[in-house]
Amino acid sequence: MRLSPEQFWTYSEWLFQHNGLRDGMILALALTILGFLVGYLVSVVNHGPVEGFLKVAQNIGQLFTVDIPKFSFRRVAAIAGLAFKESIRKKILVLIGIFIIAMMFAGWYLDQNADYPARLYISFVLTATNYLVIVLGFFVSCFSIPQDIKSRTIYTIVTKPVRPLELFLGRVLGFAGIGTLILLVMGLLSYVFVVRGLNHEHEVETIDANGKIGQTTLSNKHTHTFTLNEEGRGTTNEVKGHRHIVSKVGDRIVIGKKIDDLTARVPIYAKKLEFTGRDGEKNEGYNVGYMSEYQKYIEGDSLSMAVWEFDGVNKDLFKDVISYDLTISAFRTYKGDIVTPVGGIIYFRSPDEKVESERESFKVKEFQVDRRSIRTKLKGFKEGQPADLDFFKDIAPDGKFQVVIRCQDRGQYLGMAAADLYLRPADLQFWWNFVKGYISIWLQMFIVICFGVMFSTFLSGPVAMIATVAAIVLGFFGFFVDQLQASTTKGGGPIESLIRVPSQTGSQIELDLGSPALEEAIRVVDTWLLTGVAQLKNAVPNFDQLGTADFVAYGTNLFGGLLGRHLTIALGYFVLTSLVSYFFLKTREMAA
Amino acid sequence: MATALESGPSGSTSANDPTNVIVETRNLGKIYRDFWGRKKVHALKSLDLEVRRGEIFGLLGPNGSGKSTTIKLMLGLLFPTSGRVFVFGKDATDVSKNERIGYLPEESYLYKFLNADETLDFYGRLFDMSADERKERTAKLIKMVKLEHARRRQLKEYSKGMTRRIGLAQALINEPEFLVLDEPTTGLDPLGTRDMKDLILRLRDEGKTILLCSHQLADVQDVCDRVAILHQGELKELGRVDSLLKMQDITQIHASGLSDDAKSRIKKIIEESGGQLERMDNPTTTMEDLFLEIVKESEQRPGRRGGRGEN
Numbered sequence: 001m002r003l004s005p006e007q008f009w010t011y012s013e014w015l016f017q018h019n020g021l022r023d024g025m026i027l028a029l030a031l032t033i034l035g036f037l038v039g040y041l042v043s044v045v046n047h048g049p050v051e052g053f054l055k056v057a058q059n060i061g062q063l064f065t066v067d068i069p070k071f072s073f074r075r076v077a078a079i080a081g082l083a084f085k086e087s088i089r090k091k092i093l094v095l096i097g098i099f100i101i102a103m104m105f106a107g108w109y110l111d112q113n114a115d116y117p118a119r120l121y122i123s124f125v126l127t128a129t130n131y132l133v134i135v136l137g138f139f140v141s142c143f144s145i146p147q148d149i150k151s152r153t154i155y156t157i158v159t160k161p162v163r164p165l166e167l168f169l170g171r172v173l174g175f176a177g178i179g180t181l182i183l184l185v186m187g188l189l190s191y192v193f194v195v196r197g198l199n200h201e202h203e204v205e206t207i208d209a210n211g212k213i214g215q216t217t218l219s220n221k222h223t224h225t226f227t228l229n230e231e232g233r234g235t236t237n238e239v240k241g242h243r244h245i246v247s248k249v250g251d252r253i254v255i256g257k258k259i260d261d262l263t264a265r266v267p268i269y270a271k272k273l274e275f276t277g278r279d280g281e282k283n284e285g286y287n288v289g290y291m292s293e294y295q296k297y298i299e300g301d302s303l304s305m306a307v308w309e310f311d312g313v314n315k316d317l318f319k320d321v322i323s324y325d326l327t328i329s330a331f332r333t334y335k336g337d338i339v340t341p342v343g344g345i346i347y348f349r350s351p352d353e354k355v356e357s358e359r360e361s362f363k364v365k366e367f368q369v370d371r372r373s374i375r376t377k378l379k380g381f382k383e384g385q386p387a388d389l390d391f392f393k394d395i396a397p398d399g400k401f402q403v404v405i406r407c408q409d410r411g412q413y414l415g416m417a418a419a420d421l422y423l424r425p426a427d428l429q430f431w432w433n434f435v436k437g438y439i440s441i442w443l444q445m446f447i448v449i450c451f452g453v454m455f456s457t458f459l460s461g462p463v464a465m466i467a468t469v470a471a472i473v474l475g476f477f478g479f480f481v482d483q484l485q486a487s488t489t490k491g492g493g494p495i496e497s498l499i500r501v502p503s504q505t506g507s508q509i510e511l512d513l514g515s516p517a518l519e520e521a522i523r524v525v526d527t528w529l530l531t532g533v534a535q536l537k538n539a540v541p542n543f544d545q546l547g548t549a550d551f552v553a554y555g556t557n558l559f560g561g562l563l564g565r566h567l568t569i570a571l572g573y574f575v576l577t578s579l580v581s582y583f584f585l586k587t588r589e590m591a592a
Numbered sequence: 593m594a595t596a597l598e599s600g601p602s603g604s605t606s607a608n609d610p611t612n613v614i615v616e617t618r619n620l621g622k623i624y625r626d627f628w629g630r631k632k633v634h635a636l637k638s639l640d641l642e643v644r645r646g647e648i649f650g651l652l653g654p655n656g657s658g659k660s661t662t663i664k665l666m667l668g669l670l671f672p673t674s675g676r677v678f679v680f681g682k683d684a685t686d687v688s689k690n691e692r693i694g695y696l697p698e699e700s701y702l703y704k705f706l707n708a709d710e711t712l713d714f715y716g717r718l719f720d721m722s723a724d725e726r727k728e729r730t731a732k733l734i735k736m737v738k739l740e741h742a743r744r745r746q747l748k749e750y751s752k753g754m755t756r757r758i759g760l761a762q763a764l765i766n767e768p769e770f771l772v773l774d775e776p777t778t779g780l781d782p783l784g785t786r787d788m789k790d791l792i793l794r795l796r797d798e799g800k801t802i803l804l805c806s807h808q809l810a811d812v813q814d815v816c817d818r819v820a821i822l823h824q825g826e827l828k829e830l831g832r833v834d835s836l837l838k839m840q841d842i843t844q845i846h847a848s849g850l851s852d853d854a855k856s857r858i859k860k861i862i863e864e865s866g867g868q869l870e871r872m873d874n875p876t877t878t879m880e881d882l883f884l885e886i887v888k889e890s891e892q893r894p895g896r897r898g899g900r901g902e903n
Contacts, residue, residue: 045629066687066688067687070688072720075718075720077717078714078717078718079718081714082703082714085705085706086703086705089705152701153702153703154701155669155697156695156697156701156702156762158668158669159667159690159693159695160715160718160766161687161688161690161718161719162687162690162718589670589671590669591669592624
């Protein structure tokens with residue numbers, strides 16, 4: 001799994017430094033203006049310009065003067081309870097049955113021979129749950145209000161002192177309630193499925209004469225080798241993403257429980273990664289071609305290096321050892337000795353570069369995580385002189401330090417991105433990460449329900465569902481708008497494309513209309529249009545970004561900042577859909 | 593067209609003070625349009641009427657006459673195309689008026705998967721009533737509509753009569769001052785109809801105002817104080833039931849033990865003025881006759897209003 005930098009922003013970084021708040025505000029403002037304009041136009045058609053304006057003003061006024069102040073949780077709870085009962089009556093719980101059947105078949109087909117069976121299992125359960133509850137969200141939310149209108153039961157509701165906001169909220173919470181229930185059951189079943197599916201035991205198959213090195217029996221289609229230390233303890237080697245603890249009990253060697261596959265690493269990422277070129281100049285890192293979109297490269301046997309800057313690392317998280325994981329790729333400009341990996345050196349240093357650890361050379365383990373560590377009591381250099389150092393006293397007294405990587409082999413390159421090196425304090429519990437994965441799914445379901453109920457306040461059931469599906473699918477194309485705006489897609493914006501298509505001007509050729517002023521004008525208008533589209537893009541949820549199954553599957557802690565962001569986004573959609581629904585319910589003739 | 597800024601109801605047409613007018617419609621009109629805004633039906637044409645506190649007001653008319661439209665406009669289920677409706681002096685689209693209204697729709701549109709207790713509890717919660725209050729009201733109402741034996745059964749198992757009764761209970765959950773009953777006796781057997789009518793009269797005696805809409809002319813005649821008769825979206829007749837049913841130009845004589853000769857003599861005597869009459873007053877026709885006559889008249893001379901009763 002590759003984390004993109006924005007995935008490890010903290011919550012406040014996202015909100016303030018990276019414009020989460022600003023974009024949200026702009027979007028809110030744009031939608032408010034748009035909503036007001038559309039509302040006013042509709043009102044003008046029905047009531048004429050002056051009274052139309054008064055009607056709109058009246059409805060907005062009533063939201064704040066009457067409908068919010070007189071809001072009643074008891075009414076919301078009553079409507080939510082009804083929606084919950086209605087869903088149960090519609091036999092929604094059958095979904096759990098479908099899920100159980102899916103898991104039974106999956107048990108046959110999930111390949112124990114895969115390199116990382118845990119990832120496969122976890123991805124499967126999370127993806128299956130995700131799809132099922134999103135479909136559930138579509139179905140329960142889109143049909144309920146239209147059904148009430150069709151059967152006219154809505155007459156007995158809206159002739160009671162029920163306010164539009166309560167009607168919306170009640171539905172949303174009721175359906176979210178049933179979704180929560182189903183997710184809880186599915187989550188519990190999934191957890192048992194994953195843990196039991198991966199569970200296996202090994203015995204000792206062979207052991208050497210010293211009783212130190214041995215091999216385990218075959219279980220779940222793999223074996224391990226293991227080495228014991230003087231105290232009779234150790235671990236097996238890593239096979240299929242896990243190791244086992246090995247210990248000596250009396251004369252017997254016991255292969256114990258497995259570790260590393262169901263876990264939640266808590267990576268501490270650097271604040272930034274900077275590159276230095278071959279002559280010691282600062283640069284962006286070298287681009288070696290197609291694979292360099294994510295990682296940038298440093299050149300071997302030169303002054304080129306990559307420097308990660310860490311900040312605010314809490315020393316209490318580490319005892320004697322600082323563990324860190326490294327995922328580096330190599331790019332060879334010549335084949336050379338293909339068996340020997342490309343080599344690099346790594347060292348830690350203080351931000352003022354006066355204190356640094358001894359340089360440690362390593363061989364790049366491509367396509368896998370290199371689990372490394374450095375002791376907190378270490379040898380190094382203080383202002384050029386060899387010295388015994390204490391990591392948190394000498395190198396990082398205030399939690400700030402740098403990690404430097406260089407490539408040793410001339411003509412070869414090492415590639416890395418900011419997320420490819422992270423410190424790894426003690427892991428968190430897997431189950432908690434699993435729960436967080438489910439919270440993520442819950443948020444997606446909640447957004448679907450909000451949209452479904454919103455559309456159902458003014459569209460018939462099937463149309464509301466198509467609209468909801470369309471909104472979600474549009475969200476998946478959000479990246480395309482980003483690309484357009486960042487001009488990485490060739491052919492220009494909407495107007496330029498419109499000219500290029502009929503005039504058969506290929507996207508690789510400069511647009512030539514014979515008038516530079518006209519071309520510039522088109523570009524300016526396109527930029528404006530794209531900025532508008534980019535803002536509107538935010539109005540539909542991007543489920544691609546909201547999915548967090550990979551975090552759980554790859555054993556990386558789904559950290560609070562990201563979940564908080566998703567929570568905020570969901571809340572934003574909730575407010576948006578509430579308001580839209582309010583105005584539609586308020587201005588709709590229920591008996592028409 | 594009246595504007596949103598227009599002042600509230602004046603009650604000027606009422607003999608009493610404005611607080612005694614529960615519902616007032618002013619020049620109320622409703623045009624149903626299709627999706628493209630084209631006119632489909634002119635369901636209601638400038639209706640002016642009042643429902644006064646403490647009366648049972650009947651709304652009569654053949655199918656498609658605009659009765660249901662009027663009720664829906666009063667409840668805010670529809671918005672007027674022209675004119676306005678005031679309920680308790682508030683615009684009909686104001687949700688807060690619903691605190692004081694009970695509504696029994698045409699076919700008791702209730703949630704069939706709930707039982708009687710759950711239904712009443714649910715509607716009670718919509719009035720923000722506390723749990724104790726809901727429990728007390730539910731027990732009382734279920735007893736009142738005689739559904740004690742079926743309170744735990746889902747409404748989908750209910751007969752039509754039982755559904756009407758739970759519908760009525762639902763409409764009374766908030767002890768409303770104003771009760772709108774749409775066809776309250778449909779689906780009820782004669783006994784049930786009698787019970788319903790007694791109940792309506794009792795509710796009136798308790799001080800509630802009731803708006804009743806019905807095809808059962810006998811029911812209207814039995815319980816209503818005043819009626820409005822609608823046809824083709826127009827108000828045709830409005831007045832007290834007793835005066836509407838009075839036939840002003842006919843004299844009815846109730847006499848007994850008279851021979852043919854005597855009858856002819858009485859006739860003669862009456863012609864010459866004088867004699868002893870056992871009883872002599874204005875006879876009444878049935879509501880049904882009146883209704884049919886009005887419909888016939890209206891078809892012959894559309895747009896004109898009859899002039900039988902006082903307002």
